[in-house]
Amino acid sequence: MMNKRFISLWFRHLLTDWFTLRRPEFKALPFVFASPVRGRVMITATNELAEAQGVTTGMTAADAKAIIVDLQVIDDIPGQADKLLKALGEWCIRYSPLIAADLPDGLLLDISGCAHLWGGEREYLKEIVTRLRSKGYDVRGAMADTPGAAWAVARFGKVKPIIPPGEQADALLPLPPPALRLEPLVIERLQKLGFYTIKTFMGMGRSVLRRRFGQELLLRLDQALGNVDEPLQLLHPIEPYSERLPCLEPIRTATGIEIAIKTLLEKLCHRLQGEGKGVRTAILKCYRVDGHVISADIGTNRASHHIDHLFKLFELKIPTLEPALGIELFTLEAPKIDDVDPEQEVLWQSESCGLDDTDLAELLDRLANKIGAGSIHRYLPQERYWPERSIKPAISINEKPQTSWRKDRPRPSILLPRPQPIEVTSPIPDYPPMLFIYKNETHHIKRSDGPERIEREWWLDEGEHRDYYQVEDQDGRRYWLFRSGHYAGSQSGQWFIHGFFA
Amino acid sequence: MPVAKKDIISRLQKDILLWQGFTPAMAGKAKGIGLGPLEAAFPNGVFPTGTIHEMICPTPEHTAATGGLISGLLTRLMKQGGVCLWVSMHRQLFPAALAGYDVEPHRVIFIDVQREKDLLWAMEEALKCEGLAAVIAEVREISFAQSRRLQLAVENSKVTGFLLRNDPRKLGSTTCVARWQITPLPSQTHDDLPGIGFPRWQIDLLRVRNGNPGSWKLEWIDGNFIPVEEEKAAQINLQERIAG
Numbered sequence: 001m002m003n004k005r006f007i008s009l010w011f012r013h014l015l016t017d018w019f020t021l022r023r024p025e026f027k028a029l030p031f032v033f034a035s036p037v038r039g040r041v042m043i044t045a046t047n048e049l050a051e052a053q054g055v056t057t058g059m060t061a062a063d064a065k066a067i068i069v070d071l072q073v074i075d076d077i078p079g080q081a082d083k084l085l086k087a088l089g090e091w092c093i094r095y096s097p098l099i100a101a102d103l104p105d106g107l108l109l110d111i112s113g114c115a116h117l118w119g120g121e122r123e124y125l126k127e128i129v130t131r132l133r134s135k136g137y138d139v140r141g142a143m144a145d146t147p148g149a150a151w152a153v154a155r156f157g158k159v160k161p162i163i164p165p166g167e168q169a170d171a172l173l174p175l176p177p178p179a180l181r182l183e184p185l186v187i188e189r190l191q192k193l194g195f196y197t198i199k200t201f202m203g204m205g206r207s208v209l210r211r212r213f214g215q216e217l218l219l220r221l222d223q224a225l226g227n228v229d230e231p232l233q234l235l236h237p238i239e240p241y242s243e244r245l246p247c248l249e250p251i252r253t254a255t256g257i258e259i260a261i262k263t264l265l266e267k268l269c270h271r272l273q274g275e276g277k278g279v280r281t282a283i284l285k286c287y288r289v290d291g292h293v294i295s296a297d298i299g300t301n302r303a304s305h306h307i308d309h310l311f312k313l314f315e316l317k318i319p320t321l322e323p324a325l326g327i328e329l330f331t332l333e334a335p336k337i338d339d340v341d342p343e344q345e346v347l348w349q350s351e352s353c354g355l356d357d358t359d360l361a362e363l364l365d366r367l368a369n370k371i372g373a374g375s376i377h378r379y380l381p382q383e384r385y386w387p388e389r390s391i392k393p394a395i396s397i398n399e400k401p402q403t404s405w406r407k408d409r410p411r412p413s414i415l416l417p418r419p420q421p422i423e424v425t426s427p428i429p430d431y432p433p434m435l436f437i438y439k440n441e442t443h444h445i446k447r448s449d450g451p452e453r454i455e456r457e458w459w460l461d462e463g464e465h466r467d468y469y470q471v472e473d474q475d476g477r478r479y480w481l482f483r484s485g486h487y488a489g490s491q492s493g494q495w496f497i498h499g500f501f502a
Numbered sequence: 503m504p505v506a507k508k509d510i511i512s513r514l515q516k517d518i519l520l521w522q523g524f525t526p527a528m529a530g531k532a533k534g535i536g537l538g539p540l541e542a543a544f545p546n547g548v549f550p551t552g553t554i555h556e557m558i559c560p561t562p563e564h565t566a567a568t569g570g571l572i573s574g575l576l577t578r579l580m581k582q583g584g585v586c587l588w589v590s591m592h593r594q595l596f597p598a599a600l601a602g603y604d605v606e607p608h609r610v611i612f613i614d615v616q617r618e619k620d621l622l623w624a625m626e627e628a629l630k631c632e633g634l635a636a637v638i639a640e641v642r643e644i645s646f647a648q649s650r651r652l653q654l655a656v657e658n659s660k661v662t663g664f665l666l667r668n669d670p671r672k673l674g675s676t677t678c679v680a681r682w683q684i685t686p687l688p689s690q691t692h693d694d695l696p697g698i699g700f701p702r703w704q705i706d707l708l709r710v711r712n713g714n715p716g717s718w719k720l721e722w723i724d725g726n727f728i729p730v731e732e733e734k735a736a737q738i739n740l741q742e743r744i745a746g
Binding site for chain 2: 357359360362364366376377378380381390394410412413415417447472474475476478501502
């Protein structure tokens with residue numbers, strides 16, 4: 001197993017640095033963030049100038065104002081630190097894919113196997129810290145085998161920020177107990193008993209420590225030493241099927257993006273082919289130089305690991321990807337994968353394809369990705385007489401009809417979405433009209449069939465039944481008419497046209 | 503000498519047909535589409551599959567009749583278990599009606615697009631997909647270049663395409679192999695019984711490439727296109743006139 005390495009970044013003045021970036025006029029002023037807690041206004045963050053004069057977090061604003069007369073107190077923005085850390089974490093994704101926000105003021109990076117890409121651990125850490133400092137954040141970073149040790153050294157270490165593999169125990173010894181990420185109560189108790197460094201209690205018996213300070217101390221100690229694994233809450237949980245492609249030079253052209261997509265697909269599909277799986281949905285994310293992330297996603301009707309096909313789907317999306325100043329990192333994730341039906345060798349090439357054909361599925365994928373999956377319909381029979389409800393849309397391409405299609409009743413080739421009212425002359429009850437007027441044209445009915453009475457489904461909607469007639473006019477044009485309700489003399493039901501027969 | 507010349511000319515004509523994608527009917531392979539005498543209008547006397555047909559439907563009544571004829575043709579085209587795509591913007595076809603023509607409606611996939619541009623794109627993509635039984639598209643306008651693209655697509659894939667043109671004023675020249683117009687005709691019942699008889703259409707082939715345009719009357723009876731016997735029809739008319 002590869003040796004794990006972690007970086008902990010500590011933003012010493014996260015909120016105030018951010019505020020100074022937005023409002024440069026505050027750069028030379030001591031200021032703090034504060035929020036009311038139980039009737040008192042407590043300081044939640046300070047800037048460097050205020051801190052230098054002895055103002056710390058946890059003070060009341062009134063006390064701080066006594067120390068610094070012209071102290072600016074700004075209302076705390078709840079959740080801002082979380083938001084900032086997430087954004088900074090997103091930015092750091094160029095250094096490592098595994099990044100966790102470490103509230104309230106830090107980031108944890110799992111950098112196993114990343115440092116050599118930047119020419120070694122020292123250069124790697126230096127690059128991250130200098131880049132962040134040049135952005136305007138006062139940041140300290142440390143590297144160690146465990147997140148706990150890196151955290152401790154970043155905040156309390158005085159000698160060197162990079163702890164060589166396996167030496168985290170030595171590095172922890174001279175540090176004070178708060179470096180172990182403990183509850184304030186435990187820290188207080190440790191200090192009361194005179195444990196000012198970790199060295200003083202690390203060698204003590206575990207049962208003794210547990211009895212005095214609780215399980216938490218042991219857990220934190222074990223985590224820092226690497227005896228217990230500490231899982232990180234990653235900003236971007238790693239999809240089991242994902243590929244990364246960092247670029248040396250930012251990519252700005254469509255051709256470049258095409259090559260990137262192809263490379264990623266080749267890697268992903270090669271792996272999927274080996275496992276007999278295929279992509280159902282895939283997301284391409286492009287990390288731009290200016291910090292924005294743009295993405296394109298595709299979906300398929302059937303699991304596919306066919307590179308050309310998946311590329312064709314992405315190809316349709318390339319025009320929507322705006323590279324701006326350039327893309328420096330591409331990632332391809334497949335959040336949804338499925339088993340691929342093994343393709344059987346065809347002995348006799350049949351002339352036409354059925355619904356389960358791969359070519360057809362690929363065609364439908366392309367159509368769905370360009371014009372929307374909602375525009376593809378297929379219908380199955382439904383055991384209902386009401387014409388509008390006699391068919392239902394199929395859910396998937398493989399869904400088979402549950403009942404057979406009825407052929408015993410004539411149904412028109414064209415069915416109007418809504419029946420249109422018509423004017424009729426119908427002298428005899430239960431007979432079709434002699435003539436009807438539809439769109440200002442008079443049709444004299446020469447032949448007719450019917451009626452076919454179709455009752456309304458009373459459990460769904462109320463209203464009159466329909467008596468359908470199939471009629472043919474003087475020119476041989478065939479229509480589907482119905483009378484709504486019973487024939488009742490002068491107050492006879494309204495007539496409608498509902499379809500056209502072939 | 504003139505005989506030899508005639509031979510050369512007929513051979514050249516055959517070559518041209520071959521180059522244009524019309525393969526002569528093989529003795530064993532001639533299946534026919536069941537259109538009866540109408541098929542003689544086409545080159546080599548075979549209904550050309552793997553090409554694009556254009557059908558003019560100026561009114562909903564024409565569209566309904568065309569739908570009937572196409573359904574009848576689909577029965578043949580989809581015999582081997584194929585799938586058919588129906589691309590349109592304002593679809594009115596009632597899928598359940600296809601069942602009356604022995605076409606399984608669930609094997610027809612409807613693509614309902616929002617824009618005319620997508621429509622032609624979708625049709626072209628579909629025509630490129632080998633193995634589809636047929637692709638039908640309801641188009642208002644198509645330029646010669648666009649129809650050429652469709653033609654190129656079917657030349658490789660051998661899919662049969664149908665363009666339903668619902669605006670007769672916008673008919674330009676296209677590369678389609680034939681231009682059809684199907685008009686409903688008054689039906690006739692056996693022995694003048696009351697009610698409506700089998701669907702009957704007048705089929706006009708307005709334009710056939712390398713073929714002979716003409717006009718035919720067909721009836722759809724029990725899953726077959728049956729040519730209407732004019733004499734019989736005339737007789738019935740005569741009888742009617744006497745009776746009337």
